[in-house]
Amino acid sequence: MNYIGKCCYHSTVDKLLALGEAEWERTMASRFKRVSPFPLRPEQSWAWRNCYAALASAFHELPAEYGKLQIIFEYVLPQRRPDDTAPPVDDTGIRADAVLLSKDTVLILEFKDRDALYPGCERQARKYARRLRRWHTGSAGMRRKTAIVLTQSPPLREKRYRLTACSPDELASVIGDTFPLPLKRMPAVGVWDWMAAPWTVAEKYKRPKKEEVTV
Secondary structure (H helix, E strand, C coil), X not given: CCCCCCCCEEEEHHHHHHHCHHHHHHHHXXXXXXXXXXXXXXXXXXXXXXXXXXXXXXXXXCCHHHHHCEEEEEEEECCCCCCCCCCCCCCCCEXXXXXXXXXXXXXXXXXXXXXXXXXHHHHHHHHHHXXXXXXXXXXXXXXXXXXXXECCCCCCEEEECCEEEECHHHHHHHHHHHCXXXXXXXXXXXXXXXXXXXXXXXXXXXXXXXXXXXX
């Protein structure tokens, strides 16, 4: 099964909050097979609850217009380079926890149930960001941002190269700064187009072709 470009849930933020946490989690669980060849584990459900709590709190702090942002959960990005010439194998992909979209900006959010940033977490978030920047045709020309939300952290907002680490109580300010008002809204059909956009290595990131040797 091809998982790339699929997700567990997407809607506007307004619709997500109106749905409620319990119904959202049931929907996520019922669709999990779309994004993973493995069964849903209890720790994944726990992580979803922490993710929902942080997002709901953040959007309740933000002006109502932010409810028009599009949000995607468990969006599947490719693990392998699109131009990989190795023997074909099933690419089950890697999943971004949440993606926020406007017409001109994409913000990847990675949630970690930790109180501090650690190298593996940072590498994972940067891997997602590189794939959008280098391979995803739907993100070409958009502003692309990445943030790690440490759900057990004391107040924190730390900017690193092309990456922000924050605690849940700083998430609203990160979203507000990433999507300044007035929002350029992305229509629902635009989300489908964005998720289904082809994955191909951008010209500047292509590997140089080997020169043919003539005898």
